[in-house]
Amino acid sequence: MRTVQIFDTTLRDGEQSPGVNLSTEEKVEIALQLERLGVNVIEAGFAASSPGDQSAVREVARVVTDASVASLSRAVPQDIDAAWEALKEAKQPAIHIFLATSPIHREYKLRKTKEQVLEQAAEAVRYAKRFFPVVEFSPEDAGRTEIDFLCEVADVVIRAGADVLNIPDTVGYLTPDEYANIFVQLRERVPGIDRVKLSAHCHDDLGLAVANSLAAIRAGVDQVEGAINGIGERAGNAALEEVVMALYTRQSYYQVATTIRPAEIARTSRLVSKLTGMPVPANKAIVGANAFAHESGIHQDGMLKHQETYEIIRPETVGFSQTKLVLGKHSGRHAFRERLETLGYTLSEERINALFARFKELADRKKSLTDEDLIALAEEKHGEV
Ligand code: KIV
Ligand code: ZN
Numbered sequence: 001m002r003t004v005q006i007f008d009t010t011l012r013d014g015e016q017s018p019g020v021n022l023s024t025e026e027k028v029e030i031a032l033q034l035e036r037l038g039v040n041v042i043e044a045g046f047a048a049s050s051p052g053d054q055s056a057v058r059e060v061a062r063v064v065t066d067a068s069v070a071s072l073s074r075a076v077p078q079d080i081d082a083a084w085e086a087l088k089e090a091k092q093p094a095i096h097i098f099l100a101t102s103p104i105h106r107e108y109k110l111r112k113t114k115e116q117v118l119e120q121a122a123e124a125v126r127y128a129k130r131f132f133p134v135v136e137f138s139p140e141d142a143g144r145t146e147i148d149f150l151c152e153v154a155d156v157v158i159r160a161g162a163d164v165l166n167i168p169d170t171v172g173y174l175t176p177d178e179y180a181n182i183f184v185q186l187r188e189r190v191p192g193i194d195r196v197k198l199s200a201h202c203h204d205d206l207g208l209a210v211a212n213s214l215a216a217i218r219a220g221v222d223q224v225e226g227a228i229n230g231i232g233e234r235a236g237n238a239a240l241e242e243v244v245m246a247l248y249t250r251q252s253y254y255q256v257a258t259t260i261r262p263a264e265i266a267r268t269s270r271l272v273s274k275l276t277g278m279p280v281p282a283n284k285a286i287v288g289a290n291a292f293a294h295e296s297g298i299h300q301d302g303m304l305k306h307q308e309t310y311e312i313i314r315p316e317t318v319g320f321s322q323t324k325l326v327l328g329k330h331s332g333r334h335a336f337r338e339r340l341e342t343l344g345y346t347l348s349e350e351r352i353n354a355l356f357a358r359f360k361e362l363a364d365r366k367k368s369l370t371d372e373d374l375i376a377l378a379e380e381k382h383g384e385v
Helices: 024-037 051-063 077-087 103-110 114-129 147-160 176-189 191-195 209-218 240-249 262-276 297-305 333-342 349-365 371-379
Strands: 005-008 041-045 068-074 093-100 134-140 164-169 197-202 223-226
Touching: 005 197, 005 240, 024 041, 024 051, 024 262, 041 051, 051 068, 051 077, 068 077, 068 134, 077 093, 077 114, 093 103, 093 114, 093 164, 103 114, 114 134, 114 147, 134 147, 147 164, 147 176, 147 191, 164 176, 164 209, 164 223, 176 197, 176 209, 197 209, 209 223, 209 240, 223 240, 240 262, 297 333, 333 349, 333 371, 349 371
Parallel strands: 005 041, 005 223, 041 068, 068 093, 093 134, 134 164, 164 197, 197 223
Antiparallel strands: none
16 A cells, blocks of 8 residues: 655645734644654745744754654745755755746736746756755646646756655645646656656635545545645645545545554644634534534434444544534434433433423523533422423
8 A cells, every 4th residue: 555645734834824823832832743643744834934934944843853844935046045044954854846837827926938937947946956855846826727838847847856746726726537637647748757756735715625635646646735624825725634534534445544643633633723723613524523423313323323323433533532422402312311321310211201301392492401401400300390
């Protein structure tokens, strides 16, 4: 089974979420947890963007030992110098250079011809190779770049010495088939393509970032990029915990392993949410508060008979303590009796029936009932029920 590298950009693309600003100490704390989680590359920031981010990248590189630490960089010497200044003491330094290649970016943002873009990309990679053992190149907005031109870009950066070619779907525009097909085309049409690692980087503007990342993995990429809790510019990046758990849960389908320790996922998600101030939606896959909660009586009954009736992942696998059976108006007698027994009340069938009727009345008025509500119910005198 092949192993796909996990490139975490929570501290760079994730920090580009509107309103998020992480201090150096916060970046270091998250980076150490990402290392425990088992990611292969930590993109710690964009060293040239501010003195604060440069020192954050440096500090992350100082404490991280197992993962490679990368800085983002524009395709210009002063950015590459700033990245090297931050990373020269790192155990495994890497640089991630980007330059836009799509027609809209070339015409309106860069005001450059295709030839100028090719020259700048090659020049930047050659310059970075003088310092960095690992140079990753991203043709920004690759998803909307003409495939012929994308192949030319790939060709020149590979000749210039790039080690990783990342294909960002910068604006989350592509469908899974289209995104996978880019990798197929690159493999067929770029002679030196086997000399680089291919990497996927997807944004979630159409809610397809995880699906596109998985399609790229099926198309054979060596690395996948994303952020914890799916945070990032606009609608965010591919949620790494979702990508990883899809690979883990459907291993026989994907035939791919990662170095991630799933039991660290919940802790990592909570830390990122706390330090970025971005709450995790309750219905978010894998890490949402409801991801392992069941409310309907039919589901609860099934779960009490066999956990796999309504769960494809055990909560403990990703670091949560246990499945939650939430008692509300859809809940059934089975879950109600179980919870009372857990709370220390073993009651006759007749008493359970009476309390259950009362519970349903209360549940119509409250969204969900707490253990305290159930205790109050069980403690009521017989006559009151
Ligand atoms: O989405 C994107 O294009 C990026 C680049 C900087 C690689 O994050
Ligand atoms: Zn991005």
